[in-house]
Amino acid sequence: MNNSTRPFADIYPEIGTGPVSTAPAVDPAFFEREREKIFRKMWVNMILREEDLPNPGDYFVRDIEVLDASVIVVRGDDGKLRALHNVCTHRGNRLVRDESGSCNGFQCDFHGWVFNNQGELAFVTDEQRFHHLDKPSLGLAKVHLDTWRGFIFVNFEETPSQSLEASMADFNQDLKPFPFENMVLAGRYRYETNANWKTTMNAFQESYHAAFVHKRSVRQCLEDDGDPYLASQRIKLQPNGNQSISVHLPPHDLTPTEMIAYGMGATFTQGGDGNVNSFPGTAQAQIENWAFDLNIMFPFSRINVGAGWYYVDAFWPVAHDRTVYELAFYFPMPTSAGAMISQEYSKIVLRDLSREDLFTNEVTHNALRSGAIKSIQLSDQEIAVRHQYEKVTEFCR
Amino acid sequence: MNNPLPEPFAHLTPYRSWALSTEDARMRRRISASMSEITDYYQTLLPEIDPIAKHLDKWPLAELPAEQKPLLYLAMMFMETAMCVEFFFDPDVPEALGAEHIELYAGRSEQLVNS
Incomplete structure (x- = not known):
């Protein structure tokens, strides 16, 4: 029988209820194991959608620092998307230095070798002076690429140990119906923080912190005496480490600006009032005062879906004590100035809230590193944090 | 920068320097401003946002005339x-x-x- 104040421990008894060791967050040697056992094997969410590269030649470059890799995602003249190592096959120079663009091919700035937009070696300068160049085998090294509902993922394993679809697990039912294709990029943000990726991410895996961390920014949503800590009604944990957490916001008096923004479009703090099942691919129908779902793709990226908007984010590990948080916010393409003004409000709210979330990480990371405490205490509401440590530890064994 | 804003919003021309075209510039402007400047801006613009939106919605967003764009930027700066x-x-x-x-x-x- 479920305990009504601590329901989730009963649903997931294998995760336990005891203190959780801080070692995985502070031990540099643990980070090295994560790199080999988790990051090198995962499907990497590139925070990029197919429609961001609509035409042949469109490309995007992303450095994945934790794997010492730089990847070009490019749509070839044959219409296919490819992921290619950004490394010239002549002597290893970085091939593309721009972040994005459109071109027929890429020319290395070291000796001028040219690769077409399908990754094939197309031209070698002063070729007759080489001895035995096997040009067909000297195309750019390939990285596995697959897409899920338009999101571009890559995988660095020689042969991926599981398909992208398999790694999405329950999201193939729970999240897949969300109308991602109706929305476009409204804003993109990148934040740097000096903390472990898990310490950083843990601040985004429960609602318990809202009453303190967001005491100013969502004050209007914290005035329900019966629900002062916005206790989550739904937390779904998957065996492969994926998680889904539903966030609700009680009805509240609107500020003058919320009123203006609501009047002209969907907004971040609005919630999903309206017809049940208005937002397929969400837990709207299961949650009272549903606002949005946080959907975590193990280990560190998310596709978070709300009432007419979504955002994709990732807590990119850089070093054991360095993380880049990247966020891309999507809304329907505004056709009127009013819709654009309304969306700007949501962008600013989410941006300011993210900065509040990121405030505790650095000091927490330093405090954990001091060794003053060897374990952290987690409530039933923080079970997703517990689950993440359990899974990371399991996969690093 | 001193061109008057389009009617019926010419009275907002003193705020024209707040009409910045990117989110990045608006955020940086906000955090470098004083609270009294911000409060004055907020109170002046609050009753104007709905009328500005209604006015600008006469054009599809993609066809917004250049002289009207500062009004859009002012409204986003308000946010x-x-x-x-x-x-x-x-x-x-x-x-x-x-x-x-x-x-x-x-x-x-x-x-x-x-x-």
Whole structure:
């Protein structure tokens, strides 16, 4: 029988209820194991959608620092998307230095070798002076690429140990119906923080912190005496480490600006009032005062879906004590100035809230590193944090 | 910068320097402003946002005439100041990761309007 104040421990008894060791967050040697056992094997969410590269030649470059890799995602003249190592096959120079663009091919700035937009070696300068160049085998090294509902993922394993679809697990039912294709990029943000990726991410895996961390920014949503800590009604944990957490916001008096923004479009703090099942691919129908779902793709990226908007984010590990948080916010393409003004409000709210979330990480990371405490205490509401440590530890064994 | 804003909003011309075309510029302007400047801006613009939106909605967003764009930028700058006045009582976010650690990139609508 479920305990009504601590329901989730009963649903997931294998995760336990005891203190959780801080070692995985502070031990540099643990980070090295994560790199080999988790990051090198995962499907990497590139925070990029197919429609961001609509035409042949469109490309995007992303450095994945934790794997010492730089990847070009490019749509070839044959219409296919490819992921290619950004490394010239002549002597290893970085091939593309721009972040994005459109071109027929890429020319290395070291000796001028040219690769077409399908990754094939197309031209070698002063070729007759080489001895035995096997040009067909000297195309750019390939990285596995697959897409899920338009999101571009890559995988660095020689042969991926599981398909992208398999790694999405329950999201193939729970999240897949969300109308991602109706929305476009409204804003993109990148934040740097000096903390472990898990310490950083843990601040985004429960609602318990809202009453303190967001005491100013969502004050209007914290005035329900019966629900002062916005206790989550739904937390779904998957065996492969994926998680889904539903966030609700009680009805509240609107500020003058919320009123203006609501009047002209969907907004971040609005919630999903309206017809049940208005937002397929969400837990709207299961949650009272549903606002949005946080959907975590193990280990560190998310596709978070709300009432007419979504955002994709990732807590990119850089070093054991360095993380880049990247966020891309999507809304329907505004056709009127009013819709654009309304969306700007949501962008600013989410941006300011993210900065509040990121405030505790650095000091927490330093405090954990001091060794003053060897374990952290987690409530039933923080079970997703517990689950993440359990899974990371399991996969690093 | 001193060109009058289009009618019926010419009376907002003194605020024209707030009409910045990117989210990045608006955020940086907000956090470098004083709270009294922000409060004055917020109080002046609050009753104008709905009329500005209604006025600008005469054109599809993609066809907004250049002389009208500053009005859109003023309205979006208003949204920056709203958080300061309604929640933070400060130009910046108190107890937050410093803005020097953040980079902002334009979304599609910003690219469309500014192209």
